Amino acid sequence: MFQVYNIEDQDTGSIEQNLKQKWIPLQQKDTQIAIKALITLKSHIQKQMIAFIESSLKYIQDLDNQVQELQLKSKQIGQLVYELPYQVYNNPNKLNILLQEQLVDCERIKQLLKNQLQNLVNSDILINCFQTIQKINFNDTITSLNRIFHPHQKQKDGKWICDQHQQQIRYIELKGEISNKLACENCRQYNKYGQYITIQNMKNKWNEYIIENLNSFNLAQDKLISKSNIIYQQIQSLTTYFQKLIEEINQQLNNQTKLENDQLHQQFQMMQQDWSEFTNSQLIDVAYIYAQKNYIELIEQEFMAKDIQISKMMNQTIGFCNMLVVQFESFLINWNNPLINQISNKDKIEQTNQAVPLNYKLQEQYNIKEEKCLSFAFNSDSNVLVVGCNRFIKVFQFRQGQLTQTQILDNHKDYVRCLYFMNRSNQFISGCNDCKIMIWSCDSNNLWYCQQVLEGHTDYIRAGVIMNNREDLIISGSDDRSIRFWSKKxxxxxxxQILNGHSNEIRSISLNVSSTQLISCSTGTEIFLTQYIQNNKQWCIMQIIQTNKCGYSLKFIKDDLFTFQPYDQGYLLIYKRDQENRNFQIIQELKINSKDNRWDFFSQQLIEEKSILLHKNGNTMNIIKINQKNNEFSVVQSIQNSDVYLYGAMTRDGKYLVTWDSDSICIRVRKYQQ
Structure with missing residues (x-):
């Protein structure tokens, strides 16, 4: 590639020319390849970290299983020794054989653990990492550099031999049409009309061609990198802006959670002070404060005002975040598929006029084999999913549709049928066929533990465990025909309070948006409308709605609108409050898809952000779109199973639907697509 000089002719000018025009482009090319390899290596390492964590969690679970197995075998050996008949003691060899049979699995366990430990570090990702590192190569660049500073070391030509005459090839034919363009001296003599140039001349032309193209490549690449840096700087500026925004929001929230009333603040400080340290004037203040006895009322007044302010901030924040999510998804579509901008205006208009149906597409790569799962619940951020798998509660981390199991909770003794995640605190509730309700909290290590067990129900808890808006009230429905109201102190x-109005097993409960009214249905043919009476602070039955069929699912959509699923019927009833007599009446019978209407349990889920109702009837899960303007309901997608064992839940934003069905025996993830 580089010109060859004799050592005595080599000067600074020629070295500079070779470095600038010929070596720099080659060096920049190798540098870009190395940078790209390092970025790829970083991605591989991140994937390896995730894979290592997942494998480690599984390995820990396997260790726990092996510990249990060894404990069981140790217990069996102990029982074996104590229960051996007398004649066996007279035959030690027989006893030895029996014990060897009990201990033979120890070697198997040890080898299994070794193999699994080896798998923690042996993976395809690591192989890709080593292959990526091999791509970092400056050998050619170094060789070229040596040629500049050591011109006496001439480049060697290849030993190309003519197949026909077994002589060294010295020429190449550029413009001719002959099949063999390589020629030795004999070939050139036989083909006097060929347009040959020497190999050395071809080599020089090739070097010039390389330099020209490398310069063009580096110039174009510099422009692209410059524009990429602009994008990166914009993203960095955006990150800085959002960090400032978060700090301002935190400051406002801190201000809203502090006492501003000077008198209340002074009283609060006095409560922190030791009694023996009070001055005479402070003792007088204590007597005055106690005589007034309005401290709690003042606190409630101030904090109610602050609660209203924080609620406004929360609504604004949610609206802002939702707007960003929509813009972000639109940005990603154009980012990942820039050719979409080349669609003609006519095509865009036609697409805009078309109705976009809802579609939750199955993400097969995220399937997880699991035994019977009867209940699901997401937390408020939809990054934690709890699943009732038989009597266990399995905790999963949920990211971009991928589930990673982090914990198994085994406090319940029967099927876990109800799960509810709190919005205002990092807690969730579970209801079970063992008649118990459990409150679960998360510790500083992100591990869940049972904080309290609520006992009182005497039969299965399958109708639901729900809370009011303030989340200071838990409502539970049971097969013992009672609805219980749990308060916090x-x-x-x-x-x-215990509500015993139903004469049959309760199947479903739902609170209205304002948390002032409760509807419930049972195996009887009536729906109970219960209202909270502020004067006596009790829940009282206000209306009994007679139905032709018993029901097993209902849901408040608005304060004056709810749905009801009758047993063994292929339609969903929509009830609306009449403005004149204030009673609920049927306004629509929505035909839904189902082929098996046997009795089963599934709480309807309302996704307010997308106006979607998730509802199951028999063996079919129906996704229902709600028109909030005219209260019309329509089925937009259905998911069927061979029997009624089909359960699931949506994320709070309606982006993902997670289900379990008996056909696949898998937890399956579906993603919303337009």
């Missing part, structure tokens, strides 16, 4: 939940 001194950070402990207790049963505040």
């Amino acid at each position: 001194d950070n402990q939940w207790y049963c505040k």
Whole structure:
């Protein structure tokens, strides 16, 4: 590639020319290849980290299983020794054989653990990492550099031999049409009309061609990198802006959670002070404060005002975040598929006029084999999913549709049928066929533990466990025909009221948007409308709605609108409150898809952000779109199973639907697509 000089002719000018025009482009090319390899290596390492964490969690689970297995075998050996008949003691060899049979699995366990440990570090990702590192190569660049500073070391030509005459090839034919363009001296003599040039001349022309193209490549690449840096700087500026925004929001929230009333603040400080340290004037203040006895009321007044302000901030934040999510998804579509901008205006207009149906597409790569799963619940951020798998509660981390199991909770003794995640605290509730309700909290290590067990129900808890808006009230429905209202005092939940109006097993409960009315249905042919009476602070039955069929699912959509699923019927009833007599009446019978209407349990889920109702009837899960303007309901997608064992839940934003069905025996993830 580089010109060859004799050592005595080599000067600074020629070295500079070779470095600038010929070596720099080659060096920049190798540098870009190395940078790209390092970026790829970073991606591989991140994937390896995730894979290592997942494998480690599984390995820990396997270790726990092996510990249990060894404990069981140790217990069996102990029982074997104590229960051996007398004649076996007279035959030690027979006893030895029996014990060897019990201990033979130890070697198997040890080898299994070794193999699994080896798998933690042996993976395709690591192989890709080594292959990527091999791509970092400056050998050619170094060789070229040596040619500049050591011109006496001439480049060697290849030993190309003519197949016909077994002589060294010295020429190449550029413009001719002959099949063999390589020629030795004999070939050139036989083909006097060929347009040959020497190999050395071809080599020089090739070097010039390389330099020209490398310069063009580096010039174009510099422009692209410059524009990429602009995008990166914009993203960095955006990151800085959002960091400032988060800091301002945190400051406002801190201000809203502090006492601003000077008198209340002074009283609060006095409460922190030791009694023996009070001055005379402070003792007088204590007597005055106690005589007034309005401290709690003042606190409630101030904090109610602050609660209203924080609620406004929360609504604004949610609206802002939702707007960003929509813009972000639109940005990603154009980012990942820039050719979409080349669609003609006519095509865009036609697409805009077309109705976009809802579609939740199955993401097969995220399937997880699992035993019977009867209940699901996402937390408020939809990054944690809890699943009732038989009597266990399995906790999963949920990211971009991928589930990673992090914990198994085994406090319940029967099927876990109800799960509810709190919005205002990092807690969730579970209801079970063992008649118990459990409150679960998360510790500083992100591990869940049972904080309290609520006992009182005497039969299965399958109708639901729900909360009011303030989340200071838990409502549970049971097969024991009662609805229990649990209140909180001194950070402990207790049963505040028992409603015994139903004469049959309760199947479903739902609170209205304002948390002032409760509807419930049972195996009887009536729906109970219960209302909270502020004067006596009790829930009282206000209306009994007679139905032709018993029901097993209902849901408040608005304060004056709810749905009801009758047993063994292929339609969903929509009830609306009449403005004149204030009673609920049927306004629509929505035909839904189902082929098996046997009795089963599934709480309807309302996704307010997308106006979607998730509802199951028999063996079919129906996704129902709600027109909020005219209260019309329409089925937009259906998911069927061979039997009624089909359960699931949507994320709070309606982006993902997670289900379990008996056909696949898998937890399956579906993603919303337009």
